[in-house]
Amino acid sequence: MSGSVRASFALVVFSVAALTAALWLGPVALDPFAQDAATRTIVWEIRFPRALTAWIVGAALGLSGAALQGLLRNPLADSGVLGLSGFAALGAVIAFAFGFAFLAPLMAIAFAGIAALVVTTLGWRARGPASLALIGVGLSSFAGGLIALALNLAPNPGALADLVNWTLGSVEGRSLDEAMLAGALLVAGAVLILFAARGLQALTLGEEAAAAIGANLGHTRALVILGAAACTGGATAVGGIIGFVGVAAPHLVRAIAGHDPARLLIPSALAGGALLVCADIVVRLLPTDTELKLGVAAALIGGPVFALIAARLASRGGDS
Amino acid sequence: MSLSLSSVSVTLSARRVVNNVSLEIAQGRVVALLGPNGAGKTSLMRAALGLLPFEGRASLDGADPRKLSDRERALRAAYLPQRPQSIWPVSVETLVALGRFAHGAAPDRLKPRDQAAVDAALEACALNAMRARRMDELSGGEKARAHLARALAQQAPLLILDEPTAGLDPAQALAVADILRAHALTGAVLFSTHDVALAARVADAIVLMRDGSVVAQGAPREALTPQTLRDAYGREGRLQDVDGDVAFIFR
Incomplete structure (x- = not known):
């Protein structure tokens, strides 16, 4: 059994265990299989959709992170770092703030797509991981500024606090319908990205040699941009901005699944899903007056992980 | 398999890096590209593969490399970048x-x-x-x-290799030379190198370049004369027979 298959199998088991634990655990531990109506409502109508949404959002971010890393040949790439999440949130905020909430997912995908196009165009020839990350920082800050502008100009200021809260990233109170929406977009994005898998593998040789062995790089790039936009757009429309899952997930599974970018895609998606379900359990169990936002928790854990990976790359001279 | 370039020129950032180069590589032949750094060897090889836009005519086994799909090109020629x-x-x-x-x-x-x-x-x-x-x-x-x-x-029948022996010890460089000769039994090879003696030893023909243009072209002994070597590298150099092998001396 190859490393990738072994990792995938272990991560499916881990995901199921995490999802089961998410039904069980919370401010009050409940038996998911109890028969009384109150417990059934809490477990199956509140905790289950929330946990499922967390898994789908994490899987979407883990998958797009692995695909973007393969495309840009850069272990620091992910939807959050590169500004795709910020732009997706901007699209959704515009839709919400201007009274077209039903368009939010579509706007999130479209804006994530625009960000992906810009960042892959600018970053295609970036000379090192840090320069690409800087392009992402610029795009993210720009998206943040535009979100503030949209909120500033919003005709309906009553909803501002809700919107700001939403951009912080959370899966609290999500319905099964929202999980299904993100799930459908995850499937669509995954299909596109998996079609690009061979191209990503070829890019291991660098751009020129990949083209010389017969890889159609324009094709690969378009598939990854569309796939990452669908995954990130869906995840952000439902869960707000949740960063670093896309950096951390591929990084964590490389030890078992190996470095082949094609064989990292599915394990990264599974790891991202399991990670976010676990993070959401922790968020729910923390004895705080106001529940900590999942996006905040992800940044608190993911930020240092990101810095660590960047420091290790720099010490290996990977930024030359 | 054959590669044929006719009056190929490459312009990069308004600078002409390959100027009016023509060459033919027939099946069974090994051709070495020589010349100082920046002579245009890499650009010429990339143009031959259609990886770089160029003026002039090129035929990779009868087809214009610019019109081949990535896959079709890869089935005709394998490329090793520098x-x-x-x-x-x-x-x-x-x-x-x-x-x-x-x-x-x-x-x-x-x-x-x-x-x-x-x-x-x-x-x-x-x-x-x-x-x-x-x-x-x-x-x-x-x-x-x-x-x-x-x-x-x-x-692929044609191998295009950009400095395949760079960084190799002498024994390994000779082993690569043997690999190139073995490949030419069924295909053809175009490679660049700074090892003049190795080129003279393994290649059927030499293309000596400087500033994007061909200084000399032909069989190693004809193309690599003290005069052409001076024209290309700006220094005196000559090939010398040593016990049936070729040595190269720069002065």
């Missing part, structure tokens, strides 16, 4: 198996024919014992051999 990369530390075998891309094979799902090509390439480059090693664990010379094996695994 600084081959392995961005992710995959295993040697995985890297070599990427050479089978144009044949529709993924490194983890090789058909017997693809596996045979990979095994033969690993064998030819003396990499059998280290096929499972990670690329980032190899020495410079071993990495260079792994990338050459990747190009060989492609089993």
